[in-house]
Amino acid sequence: xxxxxxxxxxxxxxxxxxxxxxxxxxxxxxxxxxxxxxxxxxxxxxxxxxxxxxxxxxxxxxxxxxxxxxxxxxxxxxxxxxxxxxxxxxxxxxxxxxxxxxxxxxxxxxxxxxxxxxxxxxxxxxxxxxxxxxx
Numbered sequence: 001x002x003x004x005x006x007x008x009x010x011x012x013x014x015x016x017x018x019x020x021x022x023x024x025x026x027x028x029x030x031x032x033x034x035x036x037x038x039x040x041x042x043x044x045x046x047x048x049x050x051x052x053x054x055x056x057x058x059x060x061x062x063x064x065x066x067x068x069x070x071x072x073x074x075x076x077x078x079x080x081x082x083x084x085x086x087x088x089x090x091x092x093x094x095x096x097x098x099x100x101x102x103x104x105x106x107x108x109x110x111x112x113x114x115x116x117x118x119x120x121x122x123x124x125x126x127x128x129x130x131x132x133x134x135x
Contacts, residue, residue: 042120044089049074049082054091054117057109065105083107091116 045051052072057063063071069079086092091113095106109117 042116045120050086054113058117062106062108
């Protein structure tokens with residue numbers, strides 16, 4: 001019987017299932033010119049829009065859906081899909097409510113999300129230093 005290839009959704013679920021287990025910032029080490037890290041690059045936040053969401057929430061304690069949409073210059077659908085992936089990984093929280101009669105969605109970065117961003121940035125800085133040393 002032919003082996004079935006995993007769907008992209010299944011691969012993303014495996015990724016997000018591991019996501020909350022983020023090593024401490026600076027966990028990247030360089031041994032004999034080769035970088036090693038238990039998590040390597042966090043592919044969940046490596047995507048441009050998700051990295052922008054996490055980065056903007058690291059600077060702002062809270063952003064509404066509309067504020068984030070304007071800040072990132074993206075569409076409703078694009079923002080909601082990427083925000084949901086981050087929410088499923090426990091990187092952001094989403095609170096829905098009303099401002100009078102107008103629906104309001106607010107996002108906040110979780111401690112897990114902040115740690116993931118710090119680890120990601122530390123890894124990127126190490127890669128940049130390594131490239132700089134090689135050049």
